[in-house]
Amino acid sequence: xxxxxxxxxxxxxxxxxxxxxxxxxxxxxxxxxxxxxxxxxxxxxxxxxxxxxxxxxxxxxxxxxxxxxxxxxxxxxxxxxxxxxxxxxxxxxxxxxxxxxxxxxxxxxxxxxxxxxxxxxxxxxxxxxxxxxxxxxxxxxxxxxxxxxxxxxxxxxxxxxxxxxxxxxxxxxxxxxxxxxxxxxxxxxxxxxxxxxxxxxxxxxxxxxxxxxxxxxxxxxxxxxxxxxxxxxxxxxxxxxxxxxxxxxxxxxxxxxxxxxxxxxxxxxxxxxxxxxxxxxxxxxxxxxxxxxxxxxxxxxxxxxxxxxxxxxxxxxxxxxxxxxxxxxxxxxxxxxxxxxxxxxxxxxxxxxxxxxxxxxxxxxxxxxxxxxxxxxxxxxxxxxxxxxxxxxxxxxxxxxx
Ligand code: ATP
Ligand code: MG
Numbered sequence: 001x002x003x004x005x006x007x008x009x010x011x012x013x014x015x016x017x018x019x020x021x022x023x024x025x026x027x028x029x030x031x032x033x034x035x036x037x038x039x040x041x042x043x044x045x046x047x048x049x050x051x052x053x054x055x056x057x058x059x060x061x062x063x064x065x066x067x068x069x070x071x072x073x074x075x076x077x078x079x080x081x082x083x084x085x086x087x088x089x090x091x092x093x094x095x096x097x098x099x100x101x102x103x104x105x106x107x108x109x110x111x112x113x114x115x116x117x118x119x120x121x122x123x124x125x126x127x128x129x130x131x132x133x134x135x136x137x138x139x140x141x142x143x144x145x146x147x148x149x150x151x152x153x154x155x156x157x158x159x160x161x162x163x164x165x166x167x168x169x170x171x172x173x174x175x176x177x178x179x180x181x182x183x184x185x186x187x188x189x190x191x192x193x194x195x196x197x198x199x200x201x202x203x204x205x206x207x208x209x210x211x212x213x214x215x216x217x218x219x220x221x222x223x224x225x226x227x228x229x230x231x232x233x234x235x236x237x238x239x240x241x242x243x244x245x246x247x248x249x250x251x252x253x254x255x256x257x258x259x260x261x262x263x264x265x266x267x268x269x270x271x272x273x274x275x276x277x278x279x280x281x282x283x284x285x286x287x288x289x290x291x292x293x294x295x296x297x298x299x300x301x302x303x304x305x306x307x308x309x310x311x312x313x314x315x316x317x318x319x320x321x322x323x324x325x326x327x328x329x330x331x332x333x334x335x336x337x338x339x340x341x342x343x344x345x346x347x348x349x350x351x352x353x354x355x356x357x358x359x360x361x362x363x364x365x366x367x368x369x370x371x372x373x374x375x376x377x378x379x380x381x382x383x384x385x386x387x388x389x390x391x392x393x394x395x396x397x398x399x400x401x402x
Pocket of ligand 2: 036037038050052
């Protein structure tokens with residue numbers, strides 16, 4: 001594989017820890033190059049988080065070399081050739097050069113090789129087969145850099161064949177388009193995705209959810225999700241899809257991307273959050289948040305004033321209030337002012353508790369809870385101005401019926 005120029009490596013790919021790792025591999029005679037997302041992002045000048053490294057040695061040899069250098073190493077996926085090295089607290093995924101021996105539509109049987117070109121050929125998109133040596137020498141066997149500059153997500157080789165090897169690549173195509181693509185989408189790829197959309201049902205729910213949420217977390221995922229739906233690649237997993245209109249409005253108003261909130265924005269308002277959570281195997285926490293984001297009640301009262309907003313923030317909690325506020329793209333009122341208020345105000349705690357009610361001589365039981373609810377409503381209606389003494393007096397007044 002011939003070099004294709006050099007790139008400047010950002011700090012995580014060139015600092016002391018990384019240098020130590022590459023030195024340890026080199027002294028054992030192991031060839032190593034950065035690959036995948038970190039090189040792609042370094043080329044673009046975007047943040048690099050995960051560092052993937054391709055190595056010429058089989059995993060056992062890699063592990064032995066790192067042990068000699070006293071670098072911690074974990075056998076994370078020996079069968080697939082992956083071990084994780086940890087240097088100064090940072091993980092590095094080291095994967096042996098591979099070629100696919102057998103594919104079944106999702107999981108490939110791989111053979112280790114020392115052939116860089118073979119390793120590149122089994123990768124999905126041209127810009128995901130960029131490699132960089134530790135001195136910044138770039139290897140670009142499929143002109144991925146040009147595609148990246150043009151915003152073209154292009155399959156390596158024949159799109160149909162690559163999708164038949166691994167159907168997940170349909171979802172990856174749209175995800176990478178959301179993050180790195182510029183319309184129009186690659187026509188050959190799009191048509192191939194449409195042809196194989198019917199086979200996506202066999203994917204695991206967790207993978208589908210992960211891909212979808214990552215797609216939606218892109219700066220503006222609207223075109224990608226529309227294209228995905230138009231290709232028929234969404235219907236099997238998300239018949240509730242309702243177009244990108246609300247998503248576009250949300251993207252325009254939100255301070256920070258949030259995949260799950262954006263997910264709520266593409267669903268029909270009457271969608272069953274519990275059913276979606278089960279189908280996509282969302283975590284309990286995600287499913288619950290989705291349910292609250294989709295619930296018709298309480299209606300977002302943005303036409304009101306600050307006390308009304310505070311009352312809702314208190315009831316929902318700041319995070320869920322902001323979710324609902326940002327999603328209420330059709331509610332009239334000053335959503336910017338409400339958002340600023342929510343971001344800058346910490347809901348107080350009710351200054352009285354059950355213990356205070358018992359001290360007044362009340363017997364433990366549902367009556368105490370009901371009484372506290374009454375005082376809480378009174379306290380909220382007064383815009384949280386009443387302090388502990390005032391709340392105690394109100395509790396006593398209501399407890400004694402005075
Ligand atoms: P990110 O981590 O930002 O999603 P990435 O490119 O690092 O981007 P990973 O899923 O971490 O993506 O995979 C690392 C590399 O492995 C990819 O860049 C690609 O070369 C290859 N790869 C991953 N999944 C597949 C796949 N399903 N088919 C072919 N190649 C793949
Ligand atoms: Mg990665």
